[in-house]
Amino acid sequence: MNKLKRRSDMLSKRNVIIPLIALASLMCCFQLARDLVDVEKNLDYCVTQAGKTLAQINRDSVFPRDIEKDGKRWNFVRKEEWTSGFWPGILWYLYEYTGDAKWKIQADRFTGYLNPLTRRPAVDHDLGFQVFCSFGNGYRLSHDPGYKKAILRSADTLATLFNPKVGTILSWPFMIKKEKWPHNTIADNMMNLELLFWASKNGGSKSLYDIAVKHAETTMKNHFRADYSAYHVVLYDAASGKKIRGITYQGYSDESMWARGQAWTIYGYTVTYRETRDSRFLDFAQKLADVYIKRLPADLIPFWDFDDPEHGLKDASAAAITASALIELSTFVPDRTKAAQYFKLAGQMISELSSRHYQSRDSNSAFLLHTTGNKPANSGLDCSITYADYYYLESLIRLKRLAVNQTIYDYLR
Template identity: 35%
Template sequence: METMKQFITKKTKNNGIRFGDRLADHTEDGVYMFKENGFWTGGFWTGLNWLCYEMTGEEVFMKSARGGGERLRKRVYEAPGTLDHDAGFLYCLSFVADYKLTGNEEAKRTALAAADLLKSRFNEAGKFIQAWNVWVPGEAFSEENRGRIIIDCMYNLPLLFWATEVTGDESYREVATAHAQTCAGTIIRPDYTTFHTYVFDPVNGEPKYGRTFQGYSDDSCWSRGQTWAMGGFTYAYKYTQNPFFLEMARKCTDVFLAKIGGDDVPFWDFDLPSRLGEPRDTSAAAIAAASMLELAAYVPAADSLRYREKAKSIVDTLFHEYSTRHNPQHEGLLEQACSHKPENSQTNCSLIYGDYYFAEAVARLANCTKAYW
């Protein structure tokens, strides 16, 4: 793990010099591009720096994390309408991390403000958190967003669970638990594969249908979506101790393991008619590894060992076969990540969330992170 830690921290430190307070998103020709307000991905850059701070104790990483976090702080107070259900990704890995590691009370207040915004998206009739905003009023797809959930939100719920822990206000936990229950009965199929999105009637809350946009088809299993379910239900169990959520996490994880087989890095979708020429997704592999390392803490010894061994195998493969360790000019940590293949968008690059989860998995294996979820 030491060699991997050195690779991660050295590259992140060098990137921080160029990035300043900007929030990285994806690479083009090995150079990271930025999103002005952080999009949904900005927290992964701050989170990566907090991981490096834990791994090294060097305050340069704290400075980078807080520098990027300032953009997110302004966003929650000055432009809350730009936020959606991804507040967990943004604020767990910036302000919750800061509070957990340093006791920063201002960071705690900002994270709670973000939790309030996330909780306010709850649809009482349907018992779900609305995922996306109505981007273009009157346009059919945007209007569907009033009743849409997406599988990614399962990994955003820890922000709400954490808010209950630090305030004692059970309403955050109640919303997160209700959303997880709703996901389990809708966006998770009977065979424990996942839709990307699921649409409800926004008025009466009635479930309507599943839709998959970043996967191959509505009936296929988008590999990254499966990993969001793996980690999301694991954290739902961590905070509630509800055995139903643990069972969901295990079932979704075992489906992932069955579909990936002896491989370590999945293709962008598990159900492609042909894999010839199709891209893999290292970000899905990294999320799976980090999620299994958390799940391993809650299952019997034999399963714990199985999950940890597979996570370790994934991390080793990512480092030795997919990392940029021999290319110091490349700003990403992992190559061959795939964001949105159906739109041919960012299909062979580094994605900041893939880099973050790879670093989280390495830090977990090295026993040097408190984790921020």
């Protein structure tokens, strides 16, 4: 039986408080999203494409990362690369959708390859991506106690990068030597707080929760311009904790709004609200979403940087991340009109990503085309990439959950 067709009373089990007005609004407008997106058709498409990708993997302990523009075959990376957790995460989502044990076998296999990462000292903040997309989804769906232990170990390891004088996690320790940067925190780091929140509620130290909240608070204070657009990187004095300046590393300029960076923050503050129920974070997530939405082009898929005057490259990954975030954010917003607007926009974004303009289809075995990896480094230009595929699949899974009256987030996690 399709696992997503099982109804579950998650609200009563975990005493989850979701604003009922907003939730009722979403149920009223779900038909509109379904009219925009054929969820099962596109999930079946992902199943087919992932099967083609599996057929390309002929070595152990490698992970598909990207496919160059007009290319047919994946570039593979080792477990240490920051994107390694997305492929096993995709496999877990496919198992969740299909209930087919063959996907669980593959998900277990690729998740297992990442186990050494959970036993080494912290290298950078990306441990959250690597572990929570893989082991996190794995534990949610299998309840394997070994997975739980790996998550808890990783949370403790990630916490070692927290500087209490600054109030944030050090994102890129290697940049201290490479670029002579002091303590640095990047927008992407908001995504990895979920690992700490989960661990604090599932056997880990309460301090992990406190670190995540402090990181979110400090980032909220220092990482954003007056219009709520995000800097990619903020540099701090490690001794005093004072903000030095905001810069970019992957965007067009220090003062530009890099699309994927803004998407990470929308998603990250939505998660932070979910885990804290602190209205400051809900309000802030909406402000971040609103500036992003206001500047979108007609097809709702952003250019890689909103301020690049050439407007040549799109970033499907930013669209997929934001769509997934808006689906969840819409369940929390008490203003039913605004909640419905967010939900409708998410559906429109997913619809466009599901069109012939953005789905890979016969071009290659990825799900999506037209992602920009790192334009300043001339890397991953107009390519297919696993994190775009992961969040696209996640957004479809979330719509599927709503269709059977499940909550967006599975609180058994």
